[in-house]
Structure formats: C-alpha cells, structure tokens
Amino acid sequence: MSEVNPDSELTLGYSPCPNDTFIFHGLVSGSVKIANIRFREQLHDVETLNAMAFSQQLDVTKLSFYAYLAVKDNYRLLSSGGALGYGCGPLVVARKKIDPGKLASCRVAVPGRWTTAHLLLQLWAPGVKWKHFTTYERVCRLVAEGEVDCGVVIHESRFTFQRQGLMELADLGAWWQDQTGLPVPLGCIAVQRRHRRSLALAIENGIRESIGMSRSDPEAVLPYIRQHAQEMDRQVLENHVRTFVNQFSIDLGDKGRAAVEALEKRAIEAGILR
Numbered sequence: 001m002s003e004v005n006p007d008s009e010l011t012l013g014y015s016p017c018p019n020d021t022f023i024f025h026g027l028v029s030g031s032v033k034i035a036n037i038r039f040r041e042q043l044h045d046v047e048t049l050n051a052m053a054f055s056q057q058l059d060v061t062k063l064s065f066y067a068y069l070a071v072k073d074n075y076r077l078l079s080s081g082g083a084l085g086y087g088c089g090p091l092v093v094a095r096k097k098i099d100p101g102k103l104a105s106c107r108v109a110v111p112g113r114w115t116t117a118h119l120l121l122q123l124w125a126p127g128v129k130w131k132h133f134t135t136y137e138r139v140c141r142l143v144a145e146g147e148v149d150c151g152v153v154i155h156e157s158r159f160t161f162q163r164q165g166l167m168e169l170a171d172l173g174a175w176w177q178d179q180t181g182l183p184v185p186l187g188c189i190a191v192q193r194r195h196r197r198s199l200a201l202a203i204e205n206g207i208r209e210s211i212g213m214s215r216s217d218p219e220a221v222l223p224y225i226r227q228h229a230q231e232m233d234r235q236v237l238e239n240h241v242r243t244f245v246n247q248f249s250i251d252l253g254d255k256g257r258a259a260v261e262a263l264e265k266r267a268i269e270a271g272i273l274r
Contacts, residue, residue, distance in 0.1 A: 047112030089173015
C-alpha cells in the first residue's frame with residue numbers, strides 16, 4: 001500500500017452539484033487541512049466519475065453506489081461525504097400520465113448507465129428495454145421535447161422538473177423505502193485501496209470537518225456552489241443542500257451500511273450484479 005509523503009497531492013473527483021461543492025469546499029479551499037495532503041479537484045458529472053473509477057483514474061472520488069458496488073475491489077468506501085436519505089430518491093417524470101404496465105414499451109431517459117437511478121429503475125421496472133443514457137441535466141429537456149416518453153431525474157432536476165410542464169410518475173426513493181424501510185443509497189465517496197486505511201480515515205474526518213465548516217458559514221460557500229451549479233435559484237440550491245447533505249453525509253451509520261448491503265443483495269438477486 002502506498003505511503004503518503006510530505007506535500008503529497010491526491011486527485012479528488014466530485015460532481016458540480018450543490019451538495020458536493022458544499023461538502024468539499026473546505027477541503028479544496030485549504031481551510032481544512034489533512035496532514036501534508038493537497039487535493040487537486042476534478043469536477044465531472046457523476047457518470048463521468050463512475051466511468052473513471054473503472055480505470056482507477058482518481059485517488060478519491062464521488063461514485064454512484066451502483067458503480068461503487070462494481071469497483072469495490074479497487075476502492076474503499078468512506079463513511080462520510082455520501083448522499084443517502086429519505087425523501088431524496090430519483091423521480092420518474094413524463095409529460096402525461098403513463099400506465100405503469102406500459103412502461104416496458106416506453107422510451108426512458110436515464111442519467112447514466114452506472115448511476116443508482118438506473119439501478120433503481122431496473123429493480124422497480126425490470127421490463128424497461130429502451131433506454132436513452134444521457135447526462136442528468138438533459139433528461140427533462142428530452143422528455144419535454146418528446147424525444148423520450150419519460151425520464152429519471154436526479155440532482156437539481158428533482159426540484160425543477162415541473163417548470164418544464166412535466167409530472168411525477170413515480171418516486172423511486174419512496175418505493176425503495178416502502179420495500180426496505182431503509183434510506184435510499186445514492187452516492188458515496190471512495191478512496192483507492194492502494195492507499196493505507198489510515199489515510200482513508202483521515203480523509204473521512206477531513207470531509208466531516210469540511211461539512212461542519214460549510215454549515216457554520218453557508219454564505220461563504222455560496223459563490224463556489226453557484227460557480228458550478230446548473231441551477232442558479234437560491235431556494236433551489238438551499239433545498240438541494242438541505243436534502244442531500246444530512247446525517248448520512250456525516251456518517252453512514254448502521255442504517256446507511258444496511259442500505260448499501262440491501263442494494264447489493266437485491267441487485268445480485270435480480271441478476272444485475274454478480
């Protein structure tokens with residue numbers, strides 16, 4: 001396993017979504033220090049980060065839990081920085097009401113092949129065959145313009161899809177909660193296993209400190225959030241952070257870990273993961 005030398009630089013990947021920029025602002029601004037580590041951040045759509053993890057391009061990275069379960073032999077799950085919770089899951093939206101029994105013949109826009117949104121869609125509606133994989137910010141437009149029949153929305157789009165005349169068909173997070181009684185596990189932070197466990201623990205603690213710093217002075221973080229966000233409305237940004245940065249972002253805890261185990265178990269039973 002690798003040692004961390006003085007003034008080491010680690011690559012840190014996360015999405016431009018408000019919850020991630022809120023969480024990591026303290027670390028990348030240098031306000032939060034971890035031993036002799038400097039972080040070189042790379043901001044990408046979560047599906048790009050998922051793809052990068054398969055070739056182990058980043059030392060520390062945000063991942064969808066679906067992708068994490070596929071690369072966990074190479075990446076260690078951190079207990080902080082994740083996105084889990086109740087009432088925060090992906091939504092299936094459309095221009096008009098669609099009979100759930102007809103979903104198998106629908107064209108569905110999905111925000112990335114390795115997103116947890118896609119995994120939940122497969123578990124909820126295994127008959128869906130026609131999928132258009134795209135980036136999350138394009139899903140609503142594709143549905144609104146009729147290029148697809150419905151789509152799975154995540155991130156800021158959960159709060160803004162109605163502006164484009166769309167309606168909610170299903171809440172996959174609520175479905176998951178009804179099925180399991182557990183929070184829906186959406187995204188996590190993971191570190192390459194070649195790094196020592198002591199470094200992983202130090203990063204976990206640094207992330208917690210960074211969250212605490214952002215919570216103590218949200219006004220100081222707002223310019224950084226706005227610099228990268230798709231949505232500029234302050235209320236949307238605040239709702240996004242409030243929804244996705246919660247107790248599970250501080251620590252997965254027993255319920256968070258149980259949710260991840262349940263997701264993996266169901267994916268294996270469905271033949272989606274081995």
